Amino acid sequence: MDLDISDQDRAFQAQVGGLIAESFPAGAPYDEATWHAALTRMGWAANKWPAAFGGPGWTPTESFIWERETTAAGLPPQVGGMGMGMLAPILFGYGTKAQQDRFLPDILANRVRWCQGYSEPGAGSDLASLSTRAVRQGEAYVVDGEKLWTSGAHEADWMFCLVRTAVEPKRQAGITFLLIDMRAAGVTVSPIVSIDGRHMFNRVVFDAVPVPVENRIGEEGQGWTYAKGLLTHERTGQAFVSLSLDLARRIRLAAAAIPGARGGRLIDDPGFAGRLGLAEIELRALEATEMRTLWEVQAGSAPGAQSSLLKLKGTEIVQRLTEFFVECAGPYAAPWFPAIAGPPPPPVGPEWAGPEVARYFEGRAASIAGGSDEIQRNIIAKQVLKI
Ligand SMILES: Cc1cc2nc3c(=O)[nH]c(=O)nc-3n(C[C@H](O)[C@H](O)[C@H](O)COP(=O)(O)OP(=O)(O)OC[C@H]3O[C@@H](n4cnc5c(N)ncnc54)[C@H](O)[C@@H]3O)c2cc1C
Structure with a gap:
């Protein structure tokens, strides 16, 4: 099986890179209005919507490239929050024409939250x-x-x-x-x-x-039927693969700059490297499952229990990766634990320590939001194992 991307996809990847560089030249801070304007200009603002409703009609591979490139650049793959990502698919499927005409343009223009x-x-x-x-x-x-x-x-x-x-x-x-x-x-x-x-x-x-x-x-x-459809969309979008790939890449960079045992670098420590490698292998398997699900959805099937599987495993991996960052930060992580240290101190340690320790805490909530881990396991048991 050839897992490499085609020349056409490579050209698309270059186009995405160009848009990112043009919108945020090196060092320019992110701002939502600039990014939304750039996406709108390209016709990419609603990049997960079907072409019939103004989406770009990307293949799953293009969507995949888009997510990876934007996340690696620290940009959100789409702007527009829950309206864009969660309500719009319900309006496509179950809304009247009048409701679609009334609500979708404001979501597309990022005018309402x-x-x-x-x-x-x-x-x-x-x-x-x-x-x-x-x-x-x-x-x-x-x-x-x-x-x-x-x-x-x-x-x-x-x-x-x-x-x-x-x-x-x-x-x-x-x-x-x-x-x-x-x-x-x-x-x-x-x-x-x-x-x-x-x-x-x-x-x-x-x-x-x-x-x-x-x-x-x-x-x-x-409403229950529509709500269940919405949750499936929500969970399929919670595999966090792009985020985890970016985290893994940055953990490697951080650990290469941190002293490990016996005078080496942390990244060369067999225990650390082995555990990180294992997490990365599981991440690659999740990436393949996500890709397969995206293709199946494009071919017209509903994701069903697969969305629970993606959410459950995606959450577990992202949480494990955030733990590596806390390990990399070592004592510099401690000041960022609010329960131990109170309000954040002036910056201390590597510049990523504060944001990554905050992400470690935030990551815990992913086991509850959108349906807890136990509920996802119940769904998988019922729909896949038939118990
Ligand atoms: C970051 C975040 C954002 C959120 N945003 C929103 C939002 O915008 N809108 C919204 O409506 N809700 C939101 N929620 C709420 C979220 O949907 C609920 O917290 C979640 O569904 C769990 O419900 P609960 O908190 O009432 O816990 P409970 O349902 O009381 O569960 C408590 C514990 O019991 C376990 N449990 C419950 N039932 C079973 C069972 N049958 N089998 C095994 N274990 C079980 C659960 O897994 C959990 O560990 C958000 C939650 C979080 C953490």
Whole structure:
């Protein structure tokens, strides 16, 4: 099997490199507006969307090259957050033409921010037990309830949200998918500050919030089907292969500059090198699985349990790699452990120590976000092992 890329793909790779260099000449700091403008100019802003909706129609190999090159340059492969990556595929599949025309252009232009209103107190892994209620009154639903852990709700214009419109014997029935304007009367967003001092999470309370029926996706009571589709997209995008490849490359560079035992370099330490090599081999296997999944999806099949597998293994590998960075930083990592050292000190040690130790902490959350590791294992057991 020839795993090398074609001349055409190599030309595309050079074109991507050219765009990156032109947008951010050496040393220029990243800014979202510049990057989004460059992507828009190339017709690459919605690079995962189907061509029918304005995507570039890349092959999986081109998408693959794009992700690798942008991540290695420290740039996000796409701008537009949850609207671009999560809601848009739902609108393609289940939205009306009017909903597509209303919401997609703003997502494409990065004019609106979306947040995801799934989890509630008492409804995380067991999402079907959600109890936020929507009662239809004429041409609107009136929504009451509470959402929890809503990332970015404090900056969002809109929320795609699961609500209960009926109590059915099968809990998944009776769930409806609504689009809620975060500025509507009765929406209250309160911050939840995490242990590292960051404000990303929120609690969102709905108190008799009116939501026009035209903001319902698909049919009433069918929201579970749409939500499951969305989660599959979310998880397929959480294999973190590009990030892990970049981490592995940079760990090698860092470890080559750090003294190891007996006067050598850390990278030459057989224990360290062996463990890193093992992680890299698993990463290559994951890369092949991701590539295969992308081709299968392009050929029209739904990723199913494979998305859980990619998420589970991808999370495990990225977490292992962030541990190598902490090991490389050695004592210089300690000041960046907020629980031990309090607020961050003035920079100390190698310049990557602070960001990489922060990434080590952030990486832990990937085992929970988008469905915990245990839930992914349950899905794999059920769908693949049939137990
Ligand atoms: C970084 C991050 C961002 C998030 N962003 C959002 C967001 O934007 N919008 C949103 O709606 N939610 C968001 N969440 C919430 C996330 O979806 C939930 O935290 C997750 O689904 C788990 O639910 P829970 O926290 O209620 O934990 P629980 O469901 O209470 O689980 C607690 C523990 O029990 C285990 N467990 C539960 N059920 C089973 C089972 N059947 N078998 C085996 N083990 C089980 C879990 O694996 C976990 O270890 C985010 C979470 C994180 C960490």
